[in-house]
Amino acid sequence: MNKKSLLLITSLALATTVFVGCGNKTENADSSSNQAQASTSTDESTNKTTYPVSFDAFDSEGNIYTQTFTEAPKKVITNNQTSTELLLTLGLKDSIIGTGDLDTPIPEELKADYEAIPAIANKGDVAKEVVVGSGADLVIGRSASFKDDRYGTIPSLNEVGINTYVQLASKMNTDITLDTIIQDVRNVGVIFDVQDKATQLADSLQTTLDYIKSKVPTNAERKKVMLIVNYSGESFTAYGANASLQKEMLNVLNADNVIEKGGSVSLENIISTNPDHIVYVTANKNAAVDADAVDRILAEPTLQTVEAIKNKNIMTVDYTELMGYGYRTFDCLEKLAEAFYPETFK
Incomplete structure (x- = not known):
């Protein structure tokens, strides 16, 4: 929407x-x-x-x-x-x-x-x-x-x-x-x-929800997704599949969160889970870090074999859209759908 x-x-x-x-x-x-x-x-x-x-x-x-x-x-x-x-x-x-x-x-x-x-x-x-x-x-x-x-x-x-x-x-x-x-x-x-x-x-x-559900290819292989925030390089935070609303958002998109429980993660977690897509979550309190976080993630030498990095499948959404429980969640869902399935959501 x-x-x-x-x-x-x-x-x-x-x-x-x-x-x-x-x-x-x-x-x-x-x-x-x-x-x-x-x-x-x-x-x-x-x-x-x-x-x-x-x-x-x-x-x-x-x-x-x-x-x-x-x-x-x-x-x-x-x-x-x-x-x-x-x-x-x-x-x-x-x-x-x-x-x-x-x-x-x-x-x-x-x-x-x-x-x-x-x-x-x-x-x-x-x-x-x-x-x-x-x-x-x-x-x-x-x-x-x-x-x-x-x-x-x-x-x-x-x-x-x-x-x-x-x-x-x-x-x-x-x-x-x-x-x-x-x-x-x-x-x-x-x-x-x-x-x-x-x-x-x-x-x-x-x-909007009905439209997205009707367009998402449910017979395709499920997407592997990582949701991260406050990226500092050495360590950062990931939102896990234990976050009920965000788990359901991904499920609607035929996707799964590669991190089971949210918390502090490292570059090794990105490498080992090998997500197809990375969603970077911005917030006012992290503005200084967020400014160039995506560029730094894409340039990180140790991540170059990760599917999301190889294909430059990394996007940003803001915290209120993804984690806020409000009507802008549907804006976020549409953004994610367009990023995960660009050929379907033209």
Whole structure:
């Protein structure tokens, strides 16, 4: 999906399915068990939200907490970049009272709106007391940030009247599909009563996903891929197949991550795994290293027999696209598809 496609109406507004909690807390519940239709949550004739609506939020341990919204949130804190981008794209800039630092440059069309939002975090760290004292009625973002030493645990926020919405794709203890990102868009549309805009975006993402799936050659040999970041030459970091969303992205592309578990790797790991493609992930915090990282990888003498280096099959994507759990994941998926299958995706 290119950025222009975000502005296209791809279908009529559809009735939305939301996640409804069936209890106050469930230990280590599977995300698929949390889905139920809420026939009273939307007015299908007008595509407007009829409050209250309820959703399940989960922490990094998999505990489930029901969140009930009696009206559209008015004072929102976003705990990661992609939740900020989603709210801005849906026209909700006036509802955001605070956000954290950017992992990567924000899209140009959202830059002015983003710069008007106060930053409440310094280098990704934010005290729970700051969140509680802000007057927020919702914190939205990834599960890993709902901790006592960061934005606050879900129960502690609920105790002071702050709801949470946790991105479904950020659930790390279960297999994740790209449909979870599309569902997040629809769910946020329900919560904020902007279903027309959310449906337009969600349908566009679904169209992109269906297109990519229809074009990827599934009868071909699976691609071997390495995802690396912060390349310094001697050592660097790789994202592993244990990252659920990224594993599924590669699976859609008939590809596999050659590194099973993410962490520090070396040039020897590139040589021994011999990937067909290397995806280099850029981030603001690594800007100095990232500037010429690809050139240095391609020029590294010890890597010249590696398939990805021989064929110059190395590309860059930014962290927010690959690791952010947001709608730009589909931009990244399309970029990867074009790089892996240039003859198919002309």
